[in-house]
Amino acid sequence: MAELGRTGSxxxxxxxxxxxxxxxARRLGIEPxxxxxxxxxxxxxxxxxxxxxxxxxxxxxxxxxxxxxxEIGPFAGKGVVERMRxxxxxxxxxIEVPRPARTSRRQANLLRISLGDLIIVIERxxxxxxxxxxxxxxxxxxxxxxxSPTTGRGCAGRMRxxxxxxxxxxxxSRHRRGDRGCR
Numbered sequence: 001m002a003e004l005g006r007t008g009s010x011x012x013x014x015x016x017x018x019x020x021x022x023x024x025a026r027r028l029g030i031e032p033x034x035x036x037x038x039x040x041x042x043x044x045x046x047x048x049x050x051x052x053x054x055x056x057x058x059x060x061x062x063x064x065x066x067x068x069x070x071e072i073g074p075f076a077g078k079g080v081v082e083r084m085r086x087x088x089x090x091x092x093x094x095i096e097v098p099r100p101a102r103t104s105r106r107q108a109n110l111l112r113i114s115l116g117d118l119i120i121v122i123e124r125x126x127x128x129x130x131x132x133x134x135x136x137x138x139x140x141x142x143x144x145x146x147x148s149p150t151t152g153r154g155c156a157g158r159m160r161x162x163x164x165x166x167x168x169x170x171x172x173s174r175h176r177r178g179d180r181g182c183r
Contacts, residue, residue, distance in 0.1 A: 006045045012071040013037040023057040027125055027136040035059035039070050041137075042110060049111050055137040061089065068078060080126050080135050089134060091126040101140065113142050
């Protein structure tokens with residue numbers, strides 16, 4: 001943020017020992033209802049909301065460790081890789097999937113944008129060397145007028161690349177009517 005002439009900060013709220021909702025459980029590779037830690041973030045640029053994130057970590061990995069709550073303790077504010085390494089878990093891979101979406105009422109209120117505005121949702125999952133998911137943040141970012149909230153540059157190209165990549169993955173060579181891109 002400093003290179004953009006802005007001051008970055010964040011607010012975080014963690015809940016430990018909650019039952020994993022279906023979407024979190026699926027991406028973490030755990031059973032729905034297994035315990036996890038959910039942390040909600042609000043990232044700020046010059047005190048204004050610029051991005052939201054909701055992360056999930058399986059309690060089976062972080063329970064009884066000093067990193068159970070990502071923003072409290074000796075590794076507060078450190079990156080995922082450093083936090084996990086501190087408990088002997090080596091993060092070797094991260095997969096990031098951006099996709100276009102429209103804001104929900106909650107997202108619009110928190111980001112101070114209109115309901116239904118275009119956003120980019122980035123679903124990222126961090127994996128250890130055994131292929132086990134260790135953390136999965138989902139981060140919606142506003143794109144007013146098709147611009148990135150931090151750089152001011154267009155996001156439409158990134159969305160087109162994402163849709164093309166998803167069509168290739170699914171074996172589709174061209175756009176089909178009703179295809180909604182990366183879902």
